[in-house]
Amino acid sequence: MENTKYDVIIGLEIHIQSNTQSKMFCTCPTHYFEKEPNTHVCPVCLGLPGALPIPNKRAIELCILLGIATNCDIEKEIHFDRKHYFYPDLPKGYQISQYKRPICSDGHIDIKDKDGKKYEIGIERIHQEEDVAKSTHHTEGNTEYSLIDYNKSGVPLIEIVSKPNIRSAYQAKEYASKIRQIVRYLNISDADMEKGQMRCEPNISIQEKGKWQLVDGKIFPIGDYILNPKSEVKNIGSISAVEKAIEFEVERMISEIEDGKTLIQQTRGWDANKGKTIFQRSKETADDYRYMPEPDIPIIEIGSEDIERISGELVELPDEKKDRYQKTYSLSDYDCDVLTANLSISNYFEELLAILSKDMDTVKAAKSASNWITGTLFSIANDKKIDINQDNIPKESLAYLILEFEKKILTKNKAEAILRESLEQKKDLKELIQKATQESTQNTKNLDSIIDDVINNNSKAVTDFKSGKQSTIGFLVGQVMQKSNGSADPNKARLLLIEKLNG
């Protein structure tokens, strides 16, 4: 997508549903997924006259927590505003949101760019608002109608607005993915895009190189250059679609300009099946939401003790964790990425490592644990669609397996086969390892006596080997294999033979 003539300028708006138990301004339960329509609704979230909003403390804490995690400044006062528009999914006729004073502003997070280098994405603001109702649209004959379910109305929603310093579809995808990772690490949201718990809306424009500049987070033309209008893309249902939709939009805009057409500011929808964006409406004028301060909610004061208390909920974030893994355990960049992708995997890794470290050098144990998790375990888990957790794969048993492998009691193939058997047939891993270890020990004992026999019965070959004819070893291994009816491990037999012959 590199283009020599144009720069790509992207800003990303992300909405996240917080995983509180009750709604933003009323006590209705939030978990509406697959529930009967209009059963999680009260006069407040239905917008009945006279109903008053009462802010949810936890929701605001989660918004502040996200601000702290993304290096934002946190306001000392929380002011809510009304954003007016008239639409059936918004029963009050306005959405309670924040306009001039978002709770968090001027933050940033790092992403890893395509070339592997760090790139900092600015965060303009993070504010708290409420979700709207869910509407589905239908046609019956010539009649068009919509069905509205207010269960979603009033669910706490955090809006994160990036600065327009995202410069490629790849960066936008990485940024969205990093935000999702952070909110999951902090248990702010499950951020499942398919369930609408996270929504991404990129603003995209292309500008001629050298003819624009970024001042205070805004794009300005240089000289008499006229900026190209931007388009906003909605209805993006996955992180990978963020990248695809932007790539499509950039190519569309470039080819329209190159064809001599005039771009217009517009809203487009991503069609995942067709893999393209589709025109929805033009935005000739700025939206007119007639913002005003929300008179029904007092100003909420945030003290430094509140910030301190909320900061206590910060956990080690993916970037910090990755750094620590690299420094402490000398793990590769790739391994660190995989192990820190989500908190349950990194916790599993660290607990497994703690067990292994009792019997192994920590760095070696980390490498080994990482290899087993990112290699064998991931491949089986993906095949079988199972989660890597304590219930499915007890860490104590996996540690036992790894140690038996490290002690060379079990071969890699055997150990993997045991793991696979345990997961596929739901057999107890520990029992399988014990059985295999016994067999292996028995085989070693048997092998030992077979080798003794072979040495005693082949005195000529033994003399030849001792006098320097190395190739005789092949013959002796062959004898061992024959006597064990092919059950012995030829490598092991070779090593043991050499050991005994030299000893």
Add this chain to the structure above:
Amino acid sequence: MDKKTLKHIAKLSRITLTDEELEKFTPQMETILDSAMLLQTVNTDSVNPMKRHVSFLELREDTPKDSLSQEDVLKNAKYKEKGFVKVYGKIFGSLEES
């Protein structure tokens, strides 16, 4: 207040006004606004903003309570279907939210 502004506000409220109505309502709206404007003439230099402040800990705890029954929720809905509120007319797509 001129006819153009009133037309704009009507559009935002999804109300269609005829030319006669615009003609009739524009001066009426002007009178309403003028009355409200009286408030601006009061000198408030020595008056502090009266919006109440609360401390963070006074906010509501995140404990869910029972909602209304579906039957009660739908009681005031003119049209309903399978537990949903039904709204007639074309509304521009499902992508307008928040």
